[in-house]
Amino acid sequence: MTGSGDSWLNDGLDDVVGDGGALWVPGVDYMAGWRTAREAADRLNRALLGVGFELSAVRAVASTDGDGRGVVRLAGRPESAELLAGLLEGLAEGSGGVA
16 A cells, blocks of 8 residues: 655554553464454555545554454544544435444
8 A cells, every 4th residue: 555755654643552552472473363354454554545545643553462463553643533524424324324
């Protein structure tokens, strides 16, 4: 995934670590969970780009939890999160929410 601007890879949005994010348990297949999360994060990032968001301001980030399950986190600047929330609220009001 790419966004506009040369520094989107180094803008600090990927520095998201959950509880125990630095602990690795031997024998847990973290890569399988991460690959699943990466596919979902890529799809969400394409959707964000499609509605005009810059990945340097908000993006989905693939990760795993302590059990190796895939996790997708949304990382972004507060103002971009507010814009995204407004967009989602507008969709929910117009269609009654996600089925």
